[in-house]
Amino acid sequence: MAKTIIQKVWDRHVVAENPGAPALLYIDLHLVHEVTSPQAFSGLRERGLKVRRADLTFGTTDHSIPTHDRSLPIIDKIAETQITQFEKNCHDFGIPYYGPHSANQGIVHIIGPEQGLTQPGMTVVCGDSHTATHGAFGALAFGIGTSQVEHVLASQCLLQSRSQSYEVRVDGKLKNGVGAKDIILNLISRIGIGGGTGCVFEYTGSAIRALSMEERMTVCNMSIEGGARAGMIAPDDTTYQYLAGRQYAPKGADWDRAVGEWRNLPSDEGAKYDKRIDIDASTLEPMITFGTNPGMGIPITASVPDPASMKDPVERETLGKALRYMDLPSGKPLLGHPIDVVFIGSCTNSRISDLRAAAGILKGRHVSPKVRVMVVPGSQQIKQQAQAEGLDRIFKEAGADWREAGCSMCIAMNGDQLQPGEYSVSTSNRNFEGRQGKGGRTFLASPLTAAASAITGVVTDVRTLLG
Amino acid sequence: MEKFTTFTSRLAPLPIDNIDTDQIIPARFLKTISKEGLGDQLFFDWRYDATGKPKPDFLLNKPEGRQAEILLAGDNFGCGSSREHAPWALTQYGFRAVISTSFADIFRGNSLKNSLLPIAIPAEDHKKLLAAVAANPTATVTVDLAQQKLTLPDGTSVAFPVDAFAKECMLEGVDELGYILKQDAAISAFESKRSLTIDTLAY
Numbered sequence: 001m002a003k004t005i006i007q008k009v010w011d012r013h014v015v016a017e018n019p020g021a022p023a024l025l026y027i028d029l030h031l032v033h034e035v036t037s038p039q040a041f042s043g044l045r046e047r048g049l050k051v052r053r054a055d056l057t058f059g060t061t062d063h064s065i066p067t068h069d070r071s072l073p074i075i076d077k078i079a080e081t082q083i084t085q086f087e088k089n090c091h092d093f094g095i096p097y098y099g100p101h102s103a104n105q106g107i108v109h110i111i112g113p114e115q116g117l118t119q120p121g122m123t124v125v126c127g128d129s130h131t132a133t134h135g136a137f138g139a140l141a142f143g144i145g146t147s148q149v150e151h152v153l154a155s156q157c158l159l160q161s162r163s164q165s166y167e168v169r170v171d172g173k174l175k176n177g178v179g180a181k182d183i184i185l186n187l188i189s190r191i192g193i194g195g196g197t198g199c200v201f202e203y204t205g206s207a208i209r210a211l212s213m214e215e216r217m218t219v220c221n222m223s224i225e226g227g228a229r230a231g232m233i234a235p236d237d238t239t240y241q242y243l244a245g246r247q248y249a250p251k252g253a254d255w256d257r258a259v260g261e262w263r264n265l266p267s268d269e270g271a272k273y274d275k276r277i278d279i280d281a282s283t284l285e286p287m288i289t290f291g292t293n294p295g296m297g298i299p300i301t302a303s304v305p306d307p308a309s310m311k312d313p314v315e316r317e318t319l320g321k322a323l324r325y326m327d328l329p330s331g332k333p334l335l336g337h338p339i340d341v342v343f344i345g346s347c348t349n350s351r352i353s354d355l356r357a358a359a360g361i362l363k364g365r366h367v368s369p370k371v372r373v374m375v376v377p378g379s380q381q382i383k384q385q386a387q388a389e390g391l392d393r394i395f396k397e398a399g400a401d402w403r404e405a406g407c408s409m410c411i412a413m414n415g416d417q418l419q420p421g422e423y424s425v426s427t428s429n430r431n432f433e434g435r436q437g438k439g440g441r442t443f444l445a446s447p448l449t450a451a452a453s454a455i456t457g458v459v460t461d462v463r464t465l466l467g
Numbered sequence: 468m469e470k471f472t473t474f475t476s477r478l479a480p481l482p483i484d485n486i487d488t489d490q491i492i493p494a495r496f497l498k499t500i501s502k503e504g505l506g507d508q509l510f511f512d513w514r515y516d517a518t519g520k521p522k523p524d525f526l527l528n529k530p531e532g533r534q535a536e537i538l539l540a541g542d543n544f545g546c547g548s549s550r551e552h553a554p555w556a557l558t559q560y561g562f563r564a565v566i567s568t569s570f571a572d573i574f575r576g577n578s579l580k581n582s583l584l585p586i587a588i589p590a591e592d593h594k595k596l597l598a599a600v601a602a603n604p605t606a607t608v609t610v611d612l613a614q615q616k617l618t619l620p621d622g623t624s625v626a627f628p629v630d631a632f633a634k635e636c637m638l639e640g641v642d643e644l645g646y647i648l649k650q651d652a653a654i655s656a657f658e659s660k661r662s663l664t665i666d667t668l669a670y
Contacts, residue, residue, distance in 0.1 A: 015657040016650055021632045024650055026657055029665065036550065038500035047644075052654075058667045064498050078498040085500050096667050117665060129549040129573060145551035145577035147642070155647045157654055161630065193485055194543035197572055227546065229572050248665050261662070293485050293546070314541050318484040413494040420517070432489040432547060434512045 002268035005234050006165050006200045009140040009265070013123045015157055022159040028122040029056055029139075030152045031108045032095065034086035035063040035413075036127030040150035041089040051093040053156045058117060059090045059097030062107045066414050067376050067403035070100055076415060093153070106379025106405045109133040109347040113217065114381055116246025120235035120262040125152055130347045130429065131230075132223040136216035137243070138235035138265050140200070143224065164274035166199040166228065170207040172282035177463040179357075180215035181349060181427070181446035183207065184222040185287035187279060189297035196228030199275065202267065203233045207281035213242040214351040221348045222429050225294040234266035286462060289431050289444040290334055291322035296431075298334075300449065300461050306330040325433050326441050327421075334443065334459045338370070341424040342454040343436070344447055345376030345403075346410035349427035352385050354447040359391045361451035361465060362398040368457025373400035374416065376408040400454065412437045425453040470640035471582050474563065475609040479526050479535035480600050486540055487547035488574060492556045494548070505552055506559030527560070531604055538565045539596060544585075545574025554581040564610050566617070568593050579633040580642065584610065586617055586627045595619065613638060 003011070015024040030053075037059075044051070051057060064079040066072075074080040083100065090097040098105040104115065109130050112118040118134040124141035125131060127149040134141035148158055170183055188195075201223050203216075211219065216233050223231030240259055243249045250258040285299035296319075298304065307323065307330065310316035323330060328337075344350070344358050355377065367373045375395045377383040383405055386392055392402045409416040410428035418424055418440025427450050431442035443459060452462035496508045514525050526532040538557065544567040545553060554577050557565065564584040575585045588596070599606050599620045606620035612634060618624045636643055 016653040020635070021646065022630070024647065024653070026654070026661070035497050039502050039551075042501070043644075049648075055666045055668045056664070063494075076498070082498050082500055094668075096670075117667065119665070127549060127551075129547065143549035143573055145549055145573060145580065147551060147577065147580040147644075151644055151647055154644060155650070155654060156658075157647055157650070159632065159643055159647065192543075193546055194569060194571070197543065197569060224547075224573075227543070227571065247670060248667070293487065295485075314482055314484055317482070318541065321483060411494045413497060430487075430489070430547060432487045434493055435489050438493070438512055 002271040004165050004202060004267040004271045004273060005138055005232055005265050006140065006202060009121055009123065010162060012121065022161045024157050025123060025160045027056070027125050027152050027156055027158060029058070029112070029117055029124045031112055031124070031126035031131070032057060032059045032149065033063055033108050033126070033128065034061050034082050036146050037089065037149055038082065038085055039146050040153060041093065043150040044093070044153060049154045051095060051153045054094040056156060057095045057153070059086065059095050060105055060108050060111055061086060061100055063407045063411060064414050065100055065406045067406045067408045067416055070404055079414065103380050106381065107347045107350065107407055109221065110350065110378035110382065113137065114379055116243055116249035119243065119249065120239060121265050125158065129224040130221050132228070133217050133221040133347055135220040135223065135230050135232040136213060137239055138232055138262070140230055140232065142229040163229065164199045166196055166201050166275040167273040168201050168203045168277055168279070169205040170203065170279045170281050171205040172207055172280045174207060174281045174284060177448060177466055178284050178286055179446050179448065180211055180218040182284050182287045183279070183281065184219045185289065185294065185297045185444065186284055187277070188222065188226045188295050189287065191226055191277065193225055193293050193295040194227045196223065196226040199228045201226065201228045201231035202273070203231060208233060209236065212353060213238060214353045217351070218348055222294065225429060235262050286446060286449050288334055288449060288459065290326065290328060291319065292325055292431060292433050294429065294431060294444060296322060297444070300335060301333060303333050304328055304330045335461060337459045338423065338457060339425050339443070339453055339459060340371060340422040341418055342371055342373040342450050343409045343424055343426040343428060344450050345374065345378070345408050346428035347378065347407070348429045349447050350376060350378030350382065352382050354427065355382070355386050355391050358447040358451040359394040361448060361462065362400065362454065363394045365398055365455050367399040367454040370457045371454055373454045374403060374409060375400050376403040377405050379405045409436050411435070425450045425459065468582055468640045468642060471584065471612050471637040473609065473611045473613070474536065475607050476536035477531065477534050477605060477607055478537045478539040478566070478600050479532045480539040480597060481526065482539070482541050482597055484541035485543045485546055488545055488550050488553040489547055491545065491553040492550065497550060497552055502555050505556040509556040509560045533561070536561060536563045537608065537610070538562050539600060540565055540567045542568045544570050546571040549573045551577045551581070554578040554583045558583050566596065579630065579637065582637055584612060584637070586610065588617060588625050588627055592619070592625045
């Protein structure tokens with residue numbers, strides 16, 4: 001029977017299927033970070049358990065780590081305790097990790113692919129919902145809670161029920177100024193943030209094939225914002241070219257054998273999906289969110305919807321509450337709305353191609369004096385690469401703040417945050433109330449839109465600045 | 468874990484769709500390395516003012532909110548981040564169940580592992596229940612996990628789905644890890660025939 005890539009990867013990892021219990025699924029790569037693991041390690045200690053496969057586990061510090069100069073002390077003592085405890089946990093249980101001073105430290109979903117740890121056909125988990133990112137390689141990758149972090153540490157397995165499959169087919173050619181972030185924000189605005197609940201997305205179509213690996217990661221990263229725990233893209237030559245030669249990627253004869261196996265992963269002709277949506281890439285515009293969840297997005301020239309047009313009372317109240325929080329009128333576009341902060345970073349958009357895109361707009365220009373602009377590379381390696389290319393100088397000369405690697409203002413638990421009432425254009429993934437700081441208001445958009453808005457100080461259509 | 472037993476309770480209505488885990492517990496409280504003390508931080512930014520004082524009009528600060536062991540929320544409850552701090556905070560506050568029309572996948576799984584029952588009911592019943600609580604804030608419902616049955620204030624009942632294995636674990640008061648560890652032989656057998664692999668300890 002014709003199978004999807006989702007089924008193929010699932011089937012290859014089923015350890016046991018006992019009556020009355022979900023499948024026991026083997027995990028090939030377990031990424032851990034400081035925030036969602038401490039209670040899991042405590043659980044192991046209480047039960048006297050070891051980590052079953054430290055050789056399939058990798059750690060880094062990203063969420064609560066400051067992005068200022070790493071030679072300075074961590075001011076937040078609670079965060080420092082968490083980071084210190086994480087290092088102790090990794091040390092005690094024999095787990096390799098990149099600490100704050102490692103040249104390879106970075107956001108967990110940036111460094112997995114960067115190091116070649118993430119590979120096609122794998123099962124990948126992490127105590128973080130943006131684990132979906134790794135699906136860009138044709139891996140089945142999803143976020144888990146702390147109990148499951150403990151399960152995987154102890155057994156390298158998870159109890160899982162099979163998900164439904166949801167084909168997201170994107171055909172056609174993107175217009176200038178429109179990119180991967182706009183594809184995913186458009187999808188979520190159509191299906192809503194619960195649209196993919198119970199599903200794994202598979203992104204297919206010519207527009208997806210045309211994306212680079214970094215762009216594919218941006219798309220898969222926000223699968224969770226559409227409600228799907230995972231989003232996959234079948235591997236192809238773009239994938240193999242990205243992976244070849246990376247630290248943990250197979251080498252020599254192992255590489256040839258691996259690529260041979262990976263070539264069998266794409267969904268078979270005629271494979272059936274439980275759901276499907278089609279998107280015409282050629283019709284897409286730059287997207288921006290106006291509300292308090294990522295599904296509340298519009299093309300940048302469109303108007304904010306009116307709660308009065310909603311029939312369902314709970315939907316009406318949900319939108320009304322969002323617009324009250326955002327302090328925005330309905331019926332008008334966001335274009336020209338003043339902003340206070342621009343954040344370029346996060347596991348969605350902090351890779352070298354994102355930084356190049358932003359720098360391309362900022363080069364030879366200066367950011368608005370009213371706007372604070374933070375550029376936070378996703379990893380120390382990306383930081384080094386950007387500096388080698390002179391991107392840091394472009395950012396600094398434009399008046400932006402060039403930081404150390406971490407999650408930073410995407411989750412605002414490390415001191416990088418909005419003040420109450422401030423508006424940001426952010427390349428991150430969530431615009432929930434208070435996500436970027438209590439009382440802060442977030443417009444999610446692409447690195448191009450963020451950079452353009454940084455210059456003007458208002459929400460801006462980047463196409464007006466492109467030649 | 469304690470065994471999950473049948474109980475009758477008032478409801479705390481929070482009829483908003485897509486309540487995300489950043490609202491349930493804001494990220495700045497995730498710097499803790501323990502599970503303790505999260506109940507006071509539940510819905511922090513909705514519940515307390517800028518000076519940290521409880522807002523008297525927010526339901527969870529009122530006596531009737533405190534008496535409810537069930538949260539009645541809008542659609543797609545628990546979306547967003549995978550933080551298990553969300554069910555920890557809800558249970559520490561005193562909730563034993565959340566009723567909605569649907570739940571985000573990761574939140575649902577996390578809740579079941581912490582004796583917090585996510586009860587998804589059809590939209591019609593959900594509307595009826597919201598109306599009943601609006602008319603009578605002291606109205607109660609009964610949650611029977613064994614029968615997967617929610618008895619509404621008018622005496623009618625609604626069936627709700629729950630994963631069979633998670634249900635057994637909750638009713639018995641045991642966690643899943645014990646079961647997983649008993650599969651050691653099957654896991655070892657699987658590992659011996661795995662082909663492609665990485666070695667994170669290699670460098």
